[in-house]
Amino acid sequence: MTGGYRNRVAIAGYAQSDVVRHADRPLGALALETARRAIADAGLRPDQIDGFTSSAMLPAAGSHAVEDGISTVSSVWLAEHLGLNPRFASGFQGHGQLPGSVALAVNAIASGAADHVLVHRALHNPSGRYHGNTMTEAAGAWQWTAPQGYFGPLAMIGLPYNEYLMRFGAGRESMAAVAVEARKNGARIPWSYWHGRPLAREQYLDAPLVADPICRLDCDIPVDGVAAFVLTSAERARDLPNRPVYVAGYAAGSPTRPRVPLHWPLDDLYETGAETARRLWAAAGVGPADVDLPQLYDGFSPLVYLWLEVLGFCPVGEAHRFVQDGGIDSDSPSGLPVLSGGGALGNGRMHGVPQMLECYLQLSGRAGARQRAGVTIGLACHASPHLGGVVVYGNEPW
């Protein structure tokens, strides 16, 4: 089945706050200002925005109070605080929060439920230890993991990463190429937390292990930051100031095997991830060879290997060699620019924003000094291939 929405919806404008460890204002205030800038950037007035989609999830396992407008910002909160009463406001509940929010916006616009939709993502770094949790009793889903010390996303990604290393005879040293590439590009981006701070291979190799084989530099750094994008119909977008970037297709994974919480066996990642990829290419009407800007998700570095392989940019089991041989060097004519936007490792924990933003900036010709020549089709991933999401973007509808 193909997407009836293919290339019928486009991004018309955007804004992003600076990405910092702790903002000097509440997250809601930052979100409001960023939303207003995005709407103005698209050449629209706030009262023309009649749709809002987002995910308000705080990705911390720690004992933090979650409060809308303070530690998260939902679409309903944002619309209300902009003084608007939109026809459509919806929150995405699954993983792959930003691709999922884009999908909701595309469906709303293609169906006529809304004309101009603001998609945003607001990320918060709460005070105190990000994943530190003082629970003394583990109830509900946590009873299956926390009593044995199986807790938090490092354990979640560490197990399939070690399974990968053992199965394919890889060493953790190969991953230095991923972290160095992300920070090289992040260092060039003025709004990045890592602006002006590239990483040397030796620094990666010397970083302390936190959940062997995961070291500290395999993980993105928690930040405060907000991004907002304005989506509208392709027809309307062509009358607005910026070059439209069309949504060609989207896909998400949905594993069906029963697992305890946090458990991502490598075979689940590959099997369900392959279905995510099949759905994506069918929806978008293109294949991996057509994509010249594949922005892969790197909140934990092993996810870059998995997305490379699942989406068909290199054979299964070979991503560790591919990256080590310069395969993702965005400065090389033969390299695949998978982290040219810096990713999460090169910007901060912005949960798929760097990937979507890089697609938008490059495909709309708005990347400034970082503009790449001749890019036509990009994709932006978030989370894992088996339960995350991915969107294909283009600047010439097909």
Added chain:
Amino acid sequence: MSAARPVPVPDERSAPYWKAAAQHRLVLARCSRCGELSHPPDVVCPRCHHPDPGFVFEEVGGGGAVRAWIVVRQSFLLGFDVPFVLVDVALDDDDGVRLIGRLLDGPDAPLACGDRVRVAFEDLAPGVAVPAFTLERTP
């Protein structure tokens, strides 16, 4: 570490599992509709999707093979001395069921994919024990 580890809070679906664990027995839920084992016991059978699975808990052998492991060097929970090892185990009883537990042989025990382990139990409090694993010694 002076603080205590988090203890499991049994609920309607999990009570038989934790009651058996307290007696150092590993039990798994078998669906009375499709006859398949699953873990954890869900409100719907995750294998046949029947909304009234009538789970029967039965004791299983508890042997299995290591599929993956990590060395936890930084605990986000109270009460754990680091480093410790977590193993991801495919059970002999049904390789579709995977359990994750601490490996009680310590962080320096050599490990390889496929290594044999057997379930063991850690007593956390009176009447509360949590499944873990130990390496099986080859004779």
